[in-house]
Amino acid sequence: MTTSTLQRPKIQGTNLLRVLGALRLSVSSDESTSIERQTDEVNHWTDSPSRDAKVIGFAEDTDVSGSMSPWDRPGLGPWLRALDDLCLVNGCWHQKDEPCMGQWDVLVAWKLDRLSRNTVDFGKLLEWAQKHNKVIVSTQENFDLSTDIGVMVAKIIMIFAEFELKTIAARIKSSMSKLRMKGRWLGGNPPTGYQSVRTDDGMTLVQDPVYGPLVKRIYTMLVVDLMSAGSICKILNNEGILTWSDHMRQQKGRKVKGHKWLPQVLGKMFTSATLCGYVMHDGEIYADSSGKWVKISETPILTYTEWDQANKQLARNAQNLGHKNYRARDNETAHLSTATRCGECWCPMYVSRRRARTGTKIYEHYRCSYGNYGVDCKMRSSIERSELEALFSEQIIDQLGNAPELRKVVTPGVDHTPELEAGRLRLAKLENDFIAGKYDSDAKEASYWRTLESLTAEIARLEAIPVTETTVGWVETGKTFADKWASMDEEDRRTYLLANEVTILVFKDAGGKRKPGVVTHFGALQEMAVRAGIKSAENETWAETQHQCPPFWALTEEQIAEQPREWHEIMRKNFEVEEIVLPETLTRLRTTRQEDVEQAA
Incomplete structure (x- = not known):
C-alpha cells in the first residue's frame, strides 16, 4: 500500500501520518511472532523514506486469542472508542495515556491475523475504518485495502486465518484431553495448596510444603472445631498469612497486592475436588474410559470424605447466616444475630438501627427478618438490643459462669x-x-x-x-466459662453460640403490652455443663430459661394435658386465649439434644 492512498490528518502545522501499532500474541513464549519482532516491523514500515509518518503508540495484547473481538481486547479496544464527540473528528485533544480513536490515522499490524482471526470481526473492523476515515495496513501482505480487490484478498486471507485458528484449537483440545486422561496438570497457577512439578510425561501436582498443611489446618478449624469461615479468616489475617493469590505473586517475584482472607475465598477453595487429588473438568471429577476417577496428585491434601465434610459444613454455615440472597452487613457482628429467632415465624432476627427524630441518639433493636424470606409474619417480633443482650449474659453466666470451660474435640472416623x-x-x-x-x-x-x-x-x-465411627472428647481450656465469655468479641461470641446450637426465641407482647417474652435454649452447652460437673445440668429443664412468658410455657404438652379443667379455664381467662397450647416454634425448639445429654451423663 502507498501513502498516496492514505488520508492525512488535519492538524494545524503538520502533515504527519499518526501510526498506531497493533501487536498481539496468543502465547507469550512464542518467539516466531514475538512482540519485539512485531514492534520492529511496525517501526520499519513507519520509518520508510517514502512516508511522512510517526508512531504515536502501540496497542499490545499478550496472551490474547485471535478469536477475541478487536473491541474487546484490553490493548486495542480502547483505541477504537471515542472518549467524547470531538474524538470523532481529527484533532483529538486527549493525552497519550488516554487511548482514543481520534489520536491516530493508520492501524499497522505485522499480519492481518494480528488484528483478528475471525472473518466477521475483521469485516466489522474494515467497515468501521472506512466509516471513520482510518486505514488498515499489513506489513507482510502487500495489497491495498482502499480498493475492492484489496478488501476481497484480505477477506480470503482472513478465512484461512480463521480455519487455522480452528485447527489450532482442535489440536490444543486433543492435547488437553490426553493430558487430562493421564492425570497431568494442564498449566497455569496450581490450585490452592499444590505445586506443579514437571516430569518426563508432563506436569503433576504435589503438596506445597507450607500451604498444603495450611489447607489441612483450615479443614480442622472448619469441621472439627466448628469455627465459622469468618472466624477462620480473622485468624489467618491476624497471623499475616498471605492469600494463595498473593503467595503465587510472591513466588513469581511480583508485587503482593495485600488481599485479605474472606469467607468467599475459603468457599471457592473447597469447591474443587483437586484438594482430594482428582482431575476436575467442567466442574466435575474427570473419569477415564473405564469410569474410574483420574488422579492428578499422589499426595492429596484431603481425602474425598474430608472434602465432602468441609463442603457440607460450609453449606450449614451459609444456612445459619440466612437465606440464599444473604449479604453481610455492618451490623452482622451483633453476637445474638442469627441465634435469635422470631417466636412466630422462626426467621432469624438481626439488629436494625434508627436515629431519633431529634438529637443524635441511635435506637438499636433485634427485629424479625421475615421480609427476606417472603414470610407473612403477623407477630414481627422485636426487642431492644441492650435489653436482650443484658438478659442473655445474665442467664448464661448464672448457669455456667464458674464452671470450667471445656472444648469439644471431634476426631473424624473413616467413612x-x-x-x-x-x-x-x-x-x-x-x-x-x-x-x-x-x-x-x-x-x-x-x-x-x-x-x-x-x-x-x-x-x-x-x-x-x-467404617470407623467418629469419636468425641472434651478437654479443659484452663479458664472458667465467665473468663472465656468476657474475653470474646462480638463475632467470636456469635460463632460460639451458633456452633453450640444456642437458640433464643422472642415473642412480641408475651409478657404484656410492649413486654416481649424471651425463651432461651442453651443447646449443646448443656452437654458441656454435664461434662463440667454441674449436676443440675442433667435435668432436662436446665437447658431452657424463660423471661416474661406465660407460666404454662414452662410445661410440656403432656403436662398441660394432665392439668385439671379449672386450671385451663383460669389460664384461658388470664391470657385471653381460646385454648392452652404451646407455640409451634417453642415445640420445635424443644426437639432437644436429650439423648446427647443422657450419653454425656
Whole structure:
C-alpha cells in the first residue's frame, strides 16, 4: 500500500501520518511472532523514506486469542472508542495515556491475523475504518485495502486465518484431553495448596510444603472445631498469612497486592475436588474410559470424605447466616444475630438501627427478618438490643459462669459413604444412558461394559472397607466459662453460640403490652455443663430459661394435658386465649439434644 492512498490528518502545522501499532500474541513464549519482532516491523514500515509518518503508540495484547473481538481486547479496544464527540473528528485533544480513536490515522499490524482471526470481526473492523476515515495496513501482505480487490484478498486471507485458528484449537483440545486422561496438570497457577512439578510425561501436582498443611489446618478449624469461615479468616489475617493469590505473586517475584482472607475465598477453595487429588473438568471429577476417577496428585491434601465434610459444613454455615440472597452487613457482628429467632415465624432476627427524630441518639433493636424470606409474619417480633443482650449474659453466666470451660474435640472416623453415594449415582446414570440408547454402536457398547465392570468393582471395594465411627472428647481450656465469655468479641461470641446450637426465641407482647417474652435454649452447652460437673445440668429443664412468658410455657404438652379443667379455664381467662397450647416454634425448639445429654451423663 502507498501513502498516496492514505488520508492525512488535519492538524494545524503538520502533515504527519499518526501510526498506531497493533501487536498481539496468543502465547507469550512464542518467539516466531514475538512482540519485539512485531514492534520492529511496525517501526520499519513507519520509518520508510517514502512516508511522512510517526508512531504515536502501540496497542499490545499478550496472551490474547485471535478469536477475541478487536473491541474487546484490553490493548486495542480502547483505541477504537471515542472518549467524547470531538474524538470523532481529527484533532483529538486527549493525552497519550488516554487511548482514543481520534489520536491516530493508520492501524499497522505485522499480519492481518494480528488484528483478528475471525472473518466477521475483521469485516466489522474494515467497515468501521472506512466509516471513520482510518486505514488498515499489513506489513507482510502487500495489497491495498482502499480498493475492492484489496478488501476481497484480505477477506480470503482472513478465512484461512480463521480455519487455522480452528485447527489450532482442535489440536490444543486433543492435547488437553490426553493430558487430562493421564492425570497431568494442564498449566497455569496450581490450585490452592499444590505445586506443579514437571516430569518426563508432563506436569503433576504435589503438596506445597507450607500451604498444603495450611489447607489441612483450615479443614480442622472448619469441621472439627466448628469455627465459622469468618472466624477462620480473622485468624489467618491476624497471623499475616498471605492469600494463595498473593503467595503465587510472591513466588513469581511480583508485587503482593495485600488481599485479605474472606469467607468467599475459603468457599471457592473447597469447591474443587483437586484438594482430594482428582482431575476436575467442567466442574466435575474427570473419569477415564473405564469410569474410574483420574488422579492428578499422589499426595492429596484431603481425602474425598474430608472434602465432602468441609463442603457440607460450609453449606450449614451459609444456612445459619440466612437465606440464599444473604449479604453481610455492618451490623452482622451483633453476637445474638442469627441465634435469635422470631417466636412466630422462626426467621432469624438481626439488629436494625434508627436515629431519633431529634438529637443524635441511635435506637438499636433485634427485629424479625421475615421480609427476606417472603414470610407473612403477623407477630414481627422485636426487642431492644441492650435489653436482650443484658438478659442473655445474665442467664448464661448464672448457669455456667464458674464452671470450667471445656472444648469439644471431634476426631473424624473413616467413612467412605460420600464416595459410595457418588459411585452409585454414576452407575445409575450409566445404566439410564444405556437404556436410553446412547450406546448405539459396538464400540460404545464395549465402552459401556468396561465402565460398568469398573464402577461395580470400585463400589464393591468401598463397601468392603470397615467404617470407623467418629469419636468425641472434651478437654479443659484452663479458664472458667465467665473468663472465656468476657474475653470474646462480638463475632467470636456469635460463632460460639451458633456452633453450640444456642437458640433464643422472642415473642412480641408475651409478657404484656410492649413486654416481649424471651425463651432461651442453651443447646449443646448443656452437654458441656454435664461434662463440667454441674449436676443440675442433667435435668432436662436446665437447658431452657424463660423471661416474661406465660407460666404454662414452662410445661410440656403432656403436662398441660394432665392439668385439671379449672386450671385451663383460669389460664384461658388470664391470657385471653381460646385454648392452652404451646407455640409451634417453642415445640420445635424443644426437639432437644436429650439423648446427647443422657450419653454425656
